[in-house]
Amino acid sequence: MRLSDRFYRVALRVYPARYRAAREDEILSTLAEGQGKRVLPRAGELVALVSAGLGERNRVDLARGGWWGWRGLGSLAIPLTCVNAAVALAGLWVAWSLPNGPGRWWPAFAALAVTLTIAAAARLTRVATVLGLANLALVGFDAATMTLNGWQAPPHLRLLEHYPASGDGEPGPGSHGPA
């Protein structure tokens, strides 16, 4: 298989499995004809495949369940993941600016962002949606309690103060949610 075919095949994984089973060979041969003697894949073709693949997924999801069904929610997983990755990064930044520094819980943010990204990429849409909604709810709760308590850290983050900021060997709380 040519190198460009490999790349295109990976991009085609964005399409639903049933669609791929019916059309993958046809689309790949069209791509191969357009490829000529080029070795590397065309970036524009990759972008178009991913975008059309996401469109096809959403079309299928919406046709099956509408926006309020599980699959409809699933089609929100990718935008939700982007929002969550941004929130997790913002959380990291806030954590660093706290008097005690990030402490030992900052990997939780990174882990959450990575989990969400993988879940959405693998179209574990329920996992991504539930994690995403839970994270957003937690952020909302934190924001509300911090506003009411004069910018004190919310209860679940105050637990962290028992741990030294840069100690090692002690177990981290492994909690989630930005401050």
Add this chain to the structure above:
Amino acid sequence: MSSRTLRQPTYFILAALLEAPLHGYGIIKRVEELTGGELRLRAGTLYAALDRLTDEGRVVPDREEVVSGRLRRYYRLTPEGGATLTAEAGQLRRAADVVLSRGQQTLAARTA
């Protein structure tokens, strides 16, 4: 313009199929020719449009061939697809005429 207005890639895909059925890359090449190289369709865009046109009954799969191990599926314009294309072309002509029928005189007068 009415809701009948087609998006540009869709218009040229239908136009490419006017003379004969074509396979995916055949459509891409023909569209490129028809637009003087201005529009080069990506495969993702092409197949999304072909799926929609097939659902709407404007295009149908015609036949399949295997050329050097690669699958080619040909697509054919339906009478309905032809009618859509003709209507759209008529609309574009009328829109163009609005400007071209009086544009040169008016422009000459304005720049005089």
